[in-house]
Amino acid sequence: MSVPSAEDLVRYWESEQESLRQQVVEDDTEDWQRSLDFSDLERVGGVDLSFIKGDDVNACAQLVVLSYPDLEVLYEDSQMVTLTAPYIAGFLAFRETPFLLEALQRLKTSQPALMPQVVFVDGNGLFHYREFGLACHLGVLSGLPCVGVAKNLLQVQSVYKNEEHQSQITALQKGGDSFPLTSASGKVLGKALRSSDKSSKPVYVSVGHKISLDTSVRLTHSCCRYRVPEPIRQADIRSREYLRKHFPAADT
16 A cells, blocks of 8 residues: 555645534533633643654653642553654644543543543644644544643744734733734634743643633633643653653653
């Protein structure tokens, strides 16, 4: 069987993204999402992949589940994986999602009572080239509410890291303040959020699936002890610790 060319692969992935994009729900779907203090929310998940420096194929896929609102770790799953799909900008989800889904499936099989009610994803959701980033991909395929939280601005759909953007960041006075990331068509694709009083550098929040943008921003802020929401921060810390433990000679 011949290996598809990069052009054929991109066409196929674009078609898949478009098909899955139609299934994204951008509204609140759970009672806890409509509560001001998120009552009945008990478990929040976080996922991340960490790579050994210089190796873009072998990674630690990490899932953590934290209690809410205490944000204490209830469950963690660290698994070394080998990514087979090539890296192509805008199609990160096709590389990473299968391993994150496997982690969620392992949890569902072993300890279903600890399944997260929402998953924070280190990456974008609707704030994406084709409005279908990693958080959307994982959300649709898992059926779970997902929130995308990116540490760096994806310059896409007429949102640029320019003087205007910087002035909007400067205007964020305290933790919880935000401003919209608006496309050329006028659609709000996400929000820049000052997640902590202690950090003036924002994170970029967008809908993944089954949760509204305003609720995503509010929930993200409530899960931040530092700049990055605790579920993602813990997933990142533990995946890097796993790599250091099992590959001590590697620079992670």
